[in-house]
Amino acid sequence: MFREEVTAFFQQLQADICQALEKADGKATFQTDAWQREGGGGGVSRILQAGNVIEKGGVNFSAVWGEMPDALRHSNAEFQASEFYATGVSIVLHPHNPFVPIIHMNVRYFETEGGKQAWFGGGIDLTPHYVAHEDACFFHQALKNTCDKHDKSHYPAFKKWADDYFFIKHRQETRGVGGIFFDRLKADEQFTLQDRFAFVQDVGRTFAPTYTQFMHKNKDLPFTKREKEWQYMRRGRYVEFNLVYDAGTKFGLETGGRIESILMSLPPEASWMYNFQPEKNTPEANTLATLVKGIDWAK
Amino acid sequence: MFREEVTAFFQQLQADICQALEKADGKATFQTDAWQREGGGGGVSRILQAGNVIEKGGVNFSAVWGEMPDALRHSNAEFQASEFYATGVSIVLHPHNPFVPIIHMNVRYFETEGGKQAWFGGGIDLTPHYVAHEDACFFHQALKNTCDKHDKSHYPAFKKWADDYFFIKHRQETRGVGGIFFDRLKADEQFTLQDRFAFVQDVGRTFAPTYTQFMHKNKDLPFTKREKEWQYMRRGRYVEFNLVYDAGTKFGLETGGRIESILMSLPPEASWMYNFQPEKNTPEANTLATLVKGIDWAK
Numbered sequence: 001m002f003r004e005e006v007t008a009f010f011q012q013l014q015a016d017i018c019q020a021l022e023k024a025d026g027k028a029t030f031q032t033d034a035w036q037r038e039g040g041g042g043g044v045s046r047i048l049q050a051g052n053v054i055e056k057g058g059v060n061f062s063a064v065w066g067e068m069p070d071a072l073r074h075s076n077a078e079f080q081a082s083e084f085y086a087t088g089v090s091i092v093l094h095p096h097n098p099f100v101p102i103i104h105m106n107v108r109y110f111e112t113e114g115g116k117q118a119w120f121g122g123g124i125d126l127t128p129h130y131v132a133h134e135d136a137c138f139f140h141q142a143l144k145n146t147c148d149k150h151d152k153s154h155y156p157a158f159k160k161w162a163d164d165y166f167f168i169k170h171r172q173e174t175r176g177v178g179g180i181f182f183d184r185l186k187a188d189e190q191f192t193l194q195d196r197f198a199f200v201q202d203v204g205r206t207f208a209p210t211y212t213q214f215m216h217k218n219k220d221l222p223f224t225k226r227e228k229e230w231q232y233m234r235r236g237r238y239v240e241f242n243l244v245y246d247a248g249t250k251f252g253l254e255t256g257g258r259i260e261s262i263l264m265s266l267p268p269e270a271s272w273m274y275n276f277q278p279e280k281n282t283p284e285a286n287t288l289a290t291l292v293k294g295i296d297w298a299k
Numbered sequence: 300m301f302r303e304e305v306t307a308f309f310q311q312l313q314a315d316i317c318q319a320l321e322k323a324d325g326k327a328t329f330q331t332d333a334w335q336r337e338g339g340g341g342g343v344s345r346i347l348q349a350g351n352v353i354e355k356g357g358v359n360f361s362a363v364w365g366e367m368p369d370a371l372r373h374s375n376a377e378f379q380a381s382e383f384y385a386t387g388v389s390i391v392l393h394p395h396n397p398f399v400p401i402i403h404m405n406v407r408y409f410e411t412e413g414g415k416q417a418w419f420g421g422g423i424d425l426t427p428h429y430v431a432h433e434d435a436c437f438f439h440q441a442l443k444n445t446c447d448k449h450d451k452s453h454y455p456a457f458k459k460w461a462d463d464y465f466f467i468k469h470r471q472e473t474r475g476v477g478g479i480f481f482d483r484l485k486a487d488e489q490f491t492l493q494d495r496f497a498f499v500q501d502v503g504r505t506f507a508p509t510y511t512q513f514m515h516k517n518k519d520l521p522f523t524k525r526e527k528e529w530q531y532m533r534r535g536r537y538v539e540f541n542l543v544y545d546a547g548t549k550f551g552l553e554t555g556g557r558i559e560s561i562l563m564s565l566p567p568e569a570s571w572m573y574n575f576q577p578e579k580n581t582p583e584a585n586t587l588a589t590l591v592k593g594i595d596w597a598k
Contacts, residue, residue, distance in 0.1 A: 033574070047573045056573065170552040232568065239569075240562075243542035244552065253469040253543065263539075266571040269531065270538075273567070274346045274355065275332070275559040 002118075006109045006197060007063045007087045011044075013107070013204045014061040014089050018046050020208035021059070021093070024215045027052035030059065035258045040066030045261040048093075049268070053100060053219045057093035058264030062086075068112070069255045078184075081112035088122070089204065090248070092265040093211070098231035099218040101128035101135065101176065102238060104265070105207045106248065107200050118193055120200045121183035123158070124207060125166050127176030127238060129231040130283050131290045135214060136177040140297035142210045143180050143203075150199045151190075155298065158182045163293040168241050173291040175241045230284050233276060235267035242266065301417075305408045305496060306362045306386045310343075312406070312503045313360040313388050317345050319507035320358070320392070323514045326351035329358065334557045339365030344560040347392075348567070352399060352518045356392035357563030361385075367411070368554050377483075380411035387421070388503065389547070391564040392510070397530035398517040400427035400434065400475065401537060403564070404506050405547065406499050417492055419499045420482035422457070423506060424465050426475030426537060428530040429582050430589045434513060435476040439596035441509045442479050442502075449498045450489075454597065457481045462592040467540050472590040474540045529583050532575060534566035541565065 018030045028051030036042040043062030048054050065085040072079040088108030095102070107122035126139050140159070147155035158180035166175040180203070187193040242249050242265050252262035278284035317329045327350030335341040342361030347353050364384040371378040387407030394401070406421035425438045439458070446454035457479035465474040479502070486492040541548050541564050551561035577583035 031573075049573060056571075058573070170555075170558050236565070239538060240542060243539060256469075259469050260574040263571065264573055266535070268572070269568065269570045271568040272355075272562065272565040274330075274348060274357070274563055 002115065002193065002197075003085055003087070003109065003111060009197075009201060009204075010063070010087055010089045010107065010109075011061055013201075014044070014046065014059055017089075017091065017204075017208050018048075018059050020212055021048065021054065021057075024212040025051040025053045028054060033260075035261065037062075037064045037066075037258075040064060043258070043261060045258070045264065047264060051096075053095055053097070053215045055094050055096045056264075056268040058091065058261070060090045060261050060264065062088060062090075062261075071251065071255050078117060079112070081116065083113050084110065085112075085114075086110045090265075091207065094235065094267045095215070095219070097219050097221060098129045098223050098227045099132070099221040100214055101126050102235070102267075103127070103207075103211050103214075105204075107204050109197075109200070118186065119183070120185045120196045122200060122203060123162055123165070123179060123181035124203065124210075125162055125176060125179035125181070127234070128287070129234045130227070131177060131287045135218075136290075136295075136297045138213070139177065139179065139210060141299065142206055144298040146202045146206045147180065147199075149202060150195070154182075154199070155180065159298075160294075166241070167245075167293065168237060169245065171237065171240070173237065173288070174293060175238065175291075177290065177295070177297065178293075229271070230278075232269055232271035233273060235270035236272045239266055239270050301414065301492065301496075302384055302386070302408065302410060308496075308500060308503075309362070309386055309388045309406065309408075310360055312500075313343070313345065313358055316388075316390065316503075316507050317347075317358050319511055320347065320353065320356075323511040324350040324352045327353060332560075334560065336361075336363050336365075336557075339363060342557070342560060344557070344563065346563060350395075352394055352396070352514045354393050354395045355563075355567040357390065357560070359389045359560050359563065361387060361389075361560075370550065370554050377416060378411070380415065382412050383409065384411075384413075385409045389564075390506065393534065393566045394514070394518070396518050396520060397428040397522050397526045398431070398520040399513055400425050401534070401566075402426070402506075402510050402513075404503075406503050408496075408499070417485065418482070419484045419495045421499055421502060422461055422464070422478060422480035423502065423509075424461050424475060424478035424480070426533070427586070428533045429526070430476060430586045434517075435589075435594075435596045437512070438476065438478065438509060440598065441505055443597040445501050445505045446479065446498075448501060449494070453481075453498070454479065458597075459593075465540070466544075466592065467536060468544070470536065470539070472536065472587070473592055474537065474590075476589065476594070476596065477592075528570070529577075531568055531570035532572060534569035535571045538565055538569050 028048045030046040033045045041064035046059045091105040105124040111118040144155040162178040162181035165181045185196045327347045329345040332344045340363035345358045367383050390404045404423040410417040443454040461477040461480035464480045484495045
């Protein structure tokens with residue numbers, strides 16, 4: 001069955017990414033927690049804490065199914081079905097070094113009533129504490145290369161979607177330098193569901209080689225107390241986005257998902273200073289100036 | 300006019316509380332930021348950072364008016380009016396010492412179309428990082444004494460309201476040991492609007508003498524690294540409540556209030572550890588066990 005093929009891929013993706021991250025970190029190993037969902041399915045949360053490079057992060061897999069939750073049924077006409085199946089991988093990594101960016105990836109598959117409706121969703125986005133132009137370009141170029149293999153219109157469309165989605169409205173700031181975001185990718189005239197799956201597989205495979213580059217390149221850069229404080233404030237913004245806007249987090253909290261798996265995205269330490277305004281022409285001010293929509297990072 | 304009398308009281312209350320807190324802190328003085336609201340009114344945020352006792356806190360006053368915001372108009376039949384006036388004082392204090400509790404107070408007055416509808420709301424609640432039985436009893440007794448001066452039914456009703464309101468649903472934990480919470484206190488057969496105002500005035504006046512007691516009593520208690528870490532995790536829960544559930548915060552973020560004033564409630568530093576479970580019979584485990592609804596702290 002198609003969904004079993006997808007599920008098996010996501011499970012393998014989780015294993016491959018964890019292995020790549022352990023190797024790049026060099027110290028920490030993932031702790032593994034399996035959990036079951038009342039009503040059907042469950043997941044495996046893999047959490048890494050106190051590594052050499054990664055301070056706290058999670059690579060979560062889940063495959064859940066059963067009766068359509070009321071919260072979903074009321075949200076959209078597409079969820080007017082009695083049964084659902086959902087599987088995916090979610091990742092958030094918070095590094096120690098303020099010059100290594102925070103990263104997030106999610107890839108997911110959803111179907112109703114044994115495939116009556118079926119779609120893929122997902123995305124990858126990068127949240128540097130300090131925006132380095134060449135890193136942002138490298139990241140977006142990697143995503144564009146992956147997208148272009150499937151369709152030339154993917155990258156511009158999904159890049160814009162990420163700009164709009166990963167946006168902290170009350171701050172009028174993007175969460176970071178964006179990336180790609182997509183949802184409800186169904187079979188249509190142009191793409192079969194297998195084509196959509198092939199695209200999502202490639203997105204998933206883009207994660208580890210891209211992020212471990214940043215780990216290797218930036219993990220030993222020296223940093224000051226001020227840079228660490230700025231990192232904690234940026235993490236505060238990450239918390240604001242995740243608790244106020246992130247659709248997955250909100251849905252998880254409302255429908256009684258496994259809290260510790262959902263909130264693995266929250267940083268190990270974060271801070272809020274009242275009305276902090278960086279001085280002009282500092283790296284902090286320059287970073288804030290790039291946290292806007294619509295920057296073309298890829299060629 | 301009544302609303303001017305109420306507004307003047309809240310302004311004076313802000314000044315009095317700031318003075319009492321500065322005196323009890325002994326080091327920090329409040330920074331004062333006045334702001335204006337497009338559409339009518341404004342406020343004065345008073346923020347204290349890096350004190351002897353208080354690490355970060357705010358005592359905010361605002362009085363805003365004008366056209367009824369759409370977000371309010373759509374929320375409730377009582378807000379089907381063209382104009383509103385709202386004024387209040389909001390306080391959150393995060394102390395350095397893990398044995399000094401976090402405190403929150405809000406007192407507010409709302410009216411539509413020049414007093415066609417008018418009500419008071421508010422509350423005080425205490426969030427100890429470590430629940431000390433005698434402190435929780437002292438706090439609740441002070442609130443009960445204030446309530447009982449006005450009506451014997453106030454304390455039990457408003458205490459239960461606080462238990463239900465200050466509840467982190469996804470954790471199934473109360474935010475702290477509760478306190479009192481009330482809303483839409485209007486004139487009725489039993490109470491005039493002046494009676495309601497007198498009650499809210501007394502609630503406001505209960506704040507400073509009660510909280511400065513905890514400051515004096517606990518500020519110099521020695522603490523360990525583990526206790527500091529636990530404090531940061533409890534502050535993480537405070538962030539979760541405020542960003543996910545707090546009605547005032549959500550309303551402020553949605554209607555474009557002054558962000559730095561709204562989010563002054565967030566702690567200077569907070570942390571999240573994956574799936575932290577305190578060992579049995581530790582002070583941390585005992586604290587978690589008391590973060591439940593329905594404990595009778597007052598006689």
